[in-house]
Amino acid sequence: MSRFDCEAILFDLDGVLVDSAYAVEQAARIWAERHGLDADQVLKGVHGRRAEEVVPDVAPHLDPDAEARELDRIELEDVANVRKVEGAAELLAALPTDSWAIATSGTRAQAIARLRGTGLPVPKILVSAEDVENGKPDPECYLKAAELTGVAPQKCVVVEDALPGILAARSAAMVVIAVATTHSASELSDADAIAHALIDIRVEEVRAGAKRSGKPRLLLVVED
DSSP: OEEEEESEEEEOOBTTTEEOHHHHHHHHHHHHHHTTOOHHHHHTTTTTSOHHHHHHHHOTTSOHHHHHHHHHHHHHTOOTTOEEOTTHHHHHHTSOGGGEEEEOSSOHHHHHHHHHHHTOOOOSOEEOGGGOSSOTTSTHHHHHHHHHHTOOGGGEEEEESSHHHHHHHHHTTOEEEEETTSSOGGGGTTSSEEESSGGGEEEEEEEOOOTTTOOOEEEEEEOO
């Protein structure tokens, strides 16, 4: 069991709060087949990364901006195959509204559609692909989310499911909890703690914060 004291929790979305693996992979396969690409090769790089960074890696001969928009569009149309992760609603409900945010590699439209489609709340702070110059593993998205919450990076905990996100959190000097949903625990060993599922993470206590920040202090417990 691991315990972490923090003032804000920054969540990745896909693979953490919602299960969009089928929708993401199906979109990648459809897009790959349209261009005569090896779908399995495309699939290796889609999780946890922005479409505009995936396209140049797997198809440098294609227009990166146009194809990234097309890949995002295919994903956006498949909301029906996105599911709420067990324990997501309960964990978010236990958090003060201003104490959590989402930083996703997907677009804002994708994120909002997936949250609303699964009945999860849309946070006040949502950092998406359009809001950053550099995607994960660059720390920009998490640093931006921390800035918007008004919490120092060292007082944030990130919840991630993929290595690019873990590396982004590490580079931002944040504690990171990995959820072994999309990848095996052995692939997530750079995290500070690994939970087998989101239901293994709980808020044990919400305490009054210091007068300086005014933010409540959260005690997270991870059954690892």
